[in-house]
Amino acid sequence: MAYSEKVLDHYQNPRNVGSLDKDAQDVGTGVVGAPECGDVMKLQIKVDDGGKIVDAKFKTYGCGSAIASSSLATEWLKGTTVDAAARIKNTQIVEELSLPPVKIHCSVLAEDAIKAAIDDWKRKNGKLPAGGEEQSS
């Protein structure tokens, strides 16, 4: 199955690869995994006082679609607000990258990572009771 050009572009030139200081107050970190395929995705956001995401970084161990999904997610996150980021849906990633059905779980992983990073930032900043994040089961 051929990867779309956009997936290949993100795979070959991933944007925003790296790490932010996970202990910093203004940084939220989300680490999620898909055990069946052994993928791991770490996504971090840096948020200013106004609730705007000023930086985003990722590290992903997985297939091309997983890397492209997280790379694209960081591009979308930078410059947006936490509230808008929370509304990003995996289907938007699927559409942008033309992911085939067997790779949809990669976009789901990216959405989960965004949500986990936002929850972590909220928890650190007293906007969520500890352990009170939504658990999608």
Add this chain to the structure above:
Amino acid sequence: MTHVPAPDAFAVFGVPRTLDLDERELEQRYLRLSRECHPDHNRAQDHDDCIAVLQRAAEINDAWNVLRDPWRRARALLEAESPGVLAKNQRLDPEFLGEALELAEEVAAANGATTHELRERLARLLAADYEALAADLRNGDLDAAAKRVHQSHYHQKALADLEAKS
């Protein structure tokens, strides 16, 4: 699609549902079962009979491939005891996933000097995973056991990636 979902491998072999099966005994049982349904010893009476014998032989081979591998055996055991338990325990601790990510980076960066140490470390992690899995099963904690199986998959994958490099 002609693929029929595989029946419980333990039932096919007629062995108890347990993790610690004697591998020698298991192999002898496999050889006996295969002999019993080998086409040479089973002159099929008619077409339907022939299909049944082939089906049985395929079941035995599938079950053997599951039972001979401790991790696949563990997965089969969990699914037989509590269907869906693996799927519902896919959410792993972020701290563990962070470590898995670091291991993957170490594997990607491994060279002649570090490969040996890394291989040994991964083997130790897998051995510890298996021991913890056995303990979870002894305690009847199937959710914990399912998580353990998923965790081990990251270590197995890291080891396979490392071997593929050298």
